[in-house]
Amino acid sequence: MIHTITRNKPTKLFILLGCFFVANAIIAEVIGVKIFSLEKTIGIPPFNLNLFGNAFSFNLTAGVLLWPVVFIMTDIINEYYGMKGVRFLSYLAAALIGYTFLMFQGAISLSPADFWVANFTKNNVPNADHAYRVMLGQGSWIIIGSLSAFLLGQILDVAVFHRIKRATGEKAIWLRTTGSTLVSQLVDSFLVLFIAFYIGPRVSANQGEPWSLVLVLSICVGNYIYKFIVAIIMTPVIYWVHNAIEKYLGTELAASIKQDAMKH
Template sequence: MIHTIIRHKPTRLYILLGAFFVTNAIVAEVIGVKIFSLEKTLGIAPFNFNIFGNPFSFNLTAGVLLWPVVFIMTDLINEYYGMKGVRFLSYIAAGLIGYTFLMFQGAIFLSPADFWVTNYTRNNVPNADHAYRVMLGQGSWIIVGSLGAFLLGQILDVVSFHRIKKVTGEKAIWLRATGSTLISQLVDSFLVLFIAFYIGPRVSSNQGAPWSLKLVLSICVGNYIYKFIVAIIMTPVIYWIHNWIEKYLGHETAAKMKQQAMGKEAG
């Protein structure tokens, strides 16, 4: 039975896409606590535009490295497995993100070993447990924010993808993939940061200093601009993966799967 499932190409492809989808979603949650400077990472001076009364530069959450990939995976799964296929994986990802949140909370409240607390002083970490609590605690609120943003973003991505495809048919892959991603990322970019860095620090002492609303909005704008640019840049990648899938499945099988996907969505 297992051998038959593994040999079935559409099933094997669904497992591959789903595993990559879920893994990227969870990793994005874990690394999202870090705020990095895109300009400094690229070796250029910060832009320092004025947005919402704050000097704006591309200070982004590290999670933006992976979320565009998650939504592209969503579009590819939607293309061949329909809304039900995306919904099933979204529920799995959301459940595992919630599980990660619970494990973070459990780990935070474990009593640390005495020697471990001062084990990293030579690395400029005077209290390892305090650092652990602060970073994972803040990450927990990112997870809370991302769960809501993720599920809402997935709904918007799938619905907009479906509607664009109904109009364009099999043409303009770039329009339905990139367009649906840009719509969903607009909501995701604002909601997750607002919950993680504006609401979270105001209700929990492990969250660090709360951000001002202007700071949250300016960083939200930076995150979305980045995601917008990345979505455009990754358009050729979408075509490359799409062509690979067509060859892997065979054009006849791929065509049937896409027709069934649209039929399931319409029903």
């Protein structure tokens, strides 16, 4: 049975793309707790853009490094395996993300060994258990916001992709992939921050101080500007992946499964 699966090229490709998709989605959620300065990372002064009366520099969640990849992978999978393929992997990724954070909470609740707590003092970490809790113990509303944004973004990405492809056929790969990504990323960027930092803290007292509407909007716009630029830059990568898949499957088989994907 396993031998049969690994010899079937479309099935083997789906497993490969699916694993990469799910892995990137989970990693993006985990690393997203870090906020980094884009300007300092590339060695330029902060932009200090005036957005909604709030000075904005590109201080972004580390998750933005991978979310554009996730949405591009969505379009590649959509191209060859259709809506059902993307939805299956999206629901699987969301379930595994939830499972990941559930396991984090279980690990956080374990009583730490005394020697381990002070084991990293030479690395300026006086309490390893406290650091562990802070880094892995994301608030429930952050998780809710992130999962909601991810699923809604995936649904929109699939819908926009198929609408554009029905209008353009096999032409303009860049339009259906980049266009659907830009729409889904717009919703994803705004929804996650509104739920996690505007709504959540106002509903639950233990979620930290709520962000102002102006702050949420300015950071949302800044995040989307970054994702917009990355989506455009990644366009050649989309063509490279398409060419690699076409070469792997062969022209006739690739055309056949793409035609079948449009029916599902």
